[in-house]
Amino acid sequence: MSVLVxxxxxxxxxxxxxxxxxxxxxxxxxxxxxxxxxxxxxxxDIDLKVARGQSLxxxxxxxxxxxxxxxxxxxxxTPTHGRVEVNGRIGALLELGAGFHPEYSxxxxxxxxxxxxxxSADELAARLDDIVAxxxxxxxxxxxxxxxxxxMVVRLGFAIVAATRPDLLITDEVLAVGDESFQxxxxxxxxxxxxxxxxxxLVSHSMYHIQKLCRQALWLRQGRMQxxxxxxxxxxxxxxxxxRKSAGEDSRARDLDAVRGLEFHVRxxxxxxxxxxxxxxxxxxAALTVxxxxxxxxxxxxxxxxxxxxxxxxxxxGVSSDMDGVxxxxxxxxxxxxxxxxxxxxLLPASYTIRVHPLDSEGMRLFDTVERTLTVRxxxxxxxxxxxxxVWEHAAPLSRSRSE
Amino acid sequence: xxxxxSPRTARxxxxxxxxxxxxxxxxxxxxxxxxxxGAWALVQPLVQLAVYSFVFGxxxxxxxxxxxxxxxxxxxxxxxxxxxxxxxxVSRATTAIQDNASLIGKVALPRSALVLAPVLAAFAVHGVGxxxxxxxxxxVGAGIAPAGLAAMLPALALLFLFALGLALLLSALQVFxxxxxxxxxxxxxxxxxxxxxxxxxxxxxxxxxxxxxxNPMTGFAEYLRFMLLGMPAPGWPAxxxxxxxxxxxxxxxxxxxxxLQRHFEDFL
Numbered sequence: 184m185s186v187l188v189x190x191x192x193x194x195x196x197x198x199x200x201x202x203x204x205x206x207x208x209x210x211x212x213x214x215x216x217x218x219x220x221x222x223x224x225x226x227x228d229i230d231l232k233v234a235r236g237q238s239l240x241x242x243x244x245x246x247x248x249x250x251x252x253x254x255x256x257x258x259x260x261t262p263t264h265g266r267v268e269v270n271g272r273i274g275a276l277l278e279l280g281a282g283f284h285p286e287y288s289x290x291x292x293x294x295x296x297x298x299x300x301x302x303s304a305d306e307l308a309a310r311l312d313d314i315v316a317x318x319x320x321x322x323x324x325x326x327x328x329x330x331x332x333x334x335m336v337v338r339l340g341f342a343i344v345a346a347t348r349p350d351l352l353i354t355d356e357v358l359a360v361g362d363e364s365f366q367x368x369x370x371x372x373x374x375x376x377x378x379x380x381x382x383x384x385l386v387s388h389s390m391y392h393i394q395k396l397c398r399q400a401l402w403l404r405q406g407r408m409q410x411x412x413x414x415x416x417x418x419x420x421x422x423x424x425x426x427r428k429s430a431g432e433d434s435r436a437r438d439l440d441a442v443r444g445l446e447f448h449v450r451x452x453x454x455x456x457x458x459x460x461x462x463x464x465x466x467x468x469a470a471l472t473v474x475x476x477x478x479x480x481x482x483x484x485x486x487x488x489x490x491x492x493x494x495x496x497x498x499x500x501g502v503s504s505d506m507d508g509v510x511x512x513x514x515x516x517x518x519x520x521x522x523x524x525x526x527x528x529x530l531l532p533a534s535y536t537i538r539v540h541p542l543d544s545e546g547m548r549l550f551d552t553v554e555r556t557l558t559v560r561x562x563x564x565x566x567x568x569x570x571x572x573x574v575w576e577h578a579a580p581l582s583r584s585r586s587e
Numbered sequence: 588x589x590x591x592x593s594p595r596t597a598r599x600x601x602x603x604x605x606x607x608x609x610x611x612x613x614x615x616x617x618x619x620x621x622x623x624x625g626a627w628a629l630v631q632p633l634v635q636l637a638v639y640s641f642v643f644g645x646x647x648x649x650x651x652x653x654x655x656x657x658x659x660x661x662x663x664x665x666x667x668x669x670x671x672x673x674x675x676x677v678s679r680a681t682t683a684i685q686d687n688a689s690l691i692g693k694v695a696l697p698r699s700a701l702v703l704a705p706v707l708a709a710f711a712v713h714g715v716g717x718x719x720x721x722x723x724x725x726x727v728g729a730g731i732a733p734a735g736l737a738a739m740l741p742a743l744a745l746l747f748l749f750a751l752g753l754a755l756l757l758s759a760l761q762v763f764x765x766x767x768x769x770x771x772x773x774x775x776x777x778x779x780x781x782x783x784x785x786x787x788x789x790x791x792x793x794x795x796x797x798x799x800x801x802n803p804m805t806g807f808a809e810y811l812r813f814m815l816l817g818m819p820a821p822g823w824p825a826x827x828x829x830x831x832x833x834x835x836x837x838x839x840x841x842x843x844x845x846x847l848q849r850h851f852e853d854f855l
Contacts, residue, residue, distance in 0.1 A: 197853055198850075198853050198854070200854065206763050206764060206854060207763070207764060209763065209850075209854065210760070210763035210764060210847075213846060213847055213850055214843060214846055214847070216846065219850060219853070254692075254693075257695050258695040259691075259692065259693060259694060259695045259852075260692070260852055261849035261850075261852070273695075275695070277693060278693050281693030281694055282690060282693060282694040284612075286616065287612070287616070291612065294608075295608065295612065298604065298605055298608045299605065299694060299695075299696050301601065
């Protein structure tokens with residue numbers, strides 16, 4: 184497979200310019216061939232390789248550097264560090280109306296964009312009708328772009344890119360502006376384009392679009408690569424991070440000394456035999472074993488509650504030993520130990536928290552909480568928390584075709 | 588199949604093609620609102636010629652300095668139009684990068700094309716006007732030498748390079764130091780009056796005349812009058828200074844633009 188785009192050690196920094204004299208100093212430094220002075224890094228150490236026919240989704244919070252990375256790849260911005268190599272023609276849809284002149288008509292802007300992408304007048308003339316038809320904005324094509332709605336601007340921009348059939352298509356989150364039917368048209372076009380061996384780099388906040396169109400994903404966080412790889416793994420990790428963020432996790436740490444003085448506390452917790460805080464990812468449908476050893480100050484038998492919650496705190500399932508009419512069995516050293524076993528975990532791919540709480544013998548007072556983070560891995564596109572057992576009836580086998 | 592070009596030539600060709608497109612769009616936009624459309628570009632210099640003939644021929648009765656002169660209006664026109672093209676090219680191009688800031692952060696395009704475009708546009712508009720005026724003067728028998736029409740072309744080409752060099756330099760500096768564009772009209776006007784545009788060197792006091800050689804514009808003005816009107820040829824020092832000025836402008840402009848262009852987006 185030939186490499187279409189390769190970035191090595193890519194970084195971008197912006198100079199800090201506060202006073203007027205800063206500009207002059209930067210000018211003198213740059214003319215002398217030195218660095219411009221103090222800088223703020225927005226993107227650091229990006230290594231990226233996109234082969235022909237690949238599709239890469241870029242995800243990350245606002246301000247993570249996604250757009251900057253796209254602009255570096257397309258050559259709109261020049262990198263401060265590292266280098267980008269491109270072996271093909273790029274078609275980019277970066278910002279709403281980028282490159283359009285508001286005073287000129289849609290047709291004039293089509294001509295200008297085509298020139299910017301290196302097309303001759305003949306090639307443009309051959310494609311003009313296609314572009315106008317794809318944009319489908321009626322008589323507005325002959326009106327100045329300043330009279331367009333933002334949806335029309337996107338339609339025109341996408342129509343131009345679509346007609347030029349680039350080797351690599353790069354789009355930022357602009358498609359979201361288009362209406363439902365146009366979005367569908369674009370997605371269908373992109374699927375077609377990918378089927379025919381096209382290469383795509385897509386920025387989107389819609390994990391649905393990313394998972395639908397991309398095989399690979401890159402998660403940018405504060406200008407650095409947080410994760411890169413299979414689209415399902417990266418998007419799930421990203422969503423889990425968001426769930427944890429909105430649940431305000433990491434705030435309460437367990438105070439071990441205080442806990443030791445309590446009537447009951449968790450001495451050890453093992454998930455699938457592992458004691459680590461963050462567990463190795465589990466395949467969807469695999470078995471899960473939670474083992475809890477509880478220290479009892481007064482030798483009484485505890486009730487053990489084990490719960491599973493989504494990363495954002497949504498409870499999925501919780502059960503206590505006494506509900507099922509059992510209790511932890513004593514160990515020789517006076518502790519109590521119990522093991523809970525799920526044969527086939529029905530959880531859908533995402534990040535989860537598993538909690539163990541000892542309660543007093545009556546199951547009334549809760550004493551301690553120990554939790555572990557568990558990632559369930561899988562390629563399942565189902566939505567929700569768990570897979571419910573189901574059967575389709577009156578159904579025929581699906582004939583897979585993309586061109587509806 | 589197009590003949591294979593070296594990457595460098597291909598790049599220059601693409602910059603030039605893009606600049607042409609930009610210049611054409613700019614010109615069309617400039618004349619779009621007027622009723623006469625493109626004809627205005629030809630009519631305007633003719634009207635201006637009529638005004639100059641009236642003002643200098645009847646009101647001021649300006650006598651041409653020097654005995655062998657063909658009259659003041661041809662004397663003025665032959666130098667004023669190239670100067671106007673030069674001055675307009677430089678002043679428009681100086682803000683070219685700044686004015687297109689919205690393009691620079693969003694579209695991948697060779698930045699030098701943005702500077703080349705206004706220079707091309709200015710020379711195209713005033714070049715057409717200049718040619719029209721010279722033809723009119725030729726027809727009315729104002730003493731224009733037909734052979735001079737071809738001989739002036741290398742001078743205009745050099746003047747174009749001069750403007751382009753200065754435009755590259757000033758547009759790059761303007762991104763960082765915004766004081767250049769507002770000061771430029773005054774400086775250009777001062778330069779015009781220090782150059783032999785409205786007058787000839789021979790009306791100056793004897794002591795001042797050699798100093799004119801240091802002004803690169805002197806060589807251009809005197810060459811054009813020599814070729815088109817048969818006035819005295821410029822001396823070697825003046826021509827040498829013109830060549831040196833052009834070379835310096837192109838080298839300095841090219842150097843500064845190459846060094847600075849990758850940082851434009853950070854300072855716009």
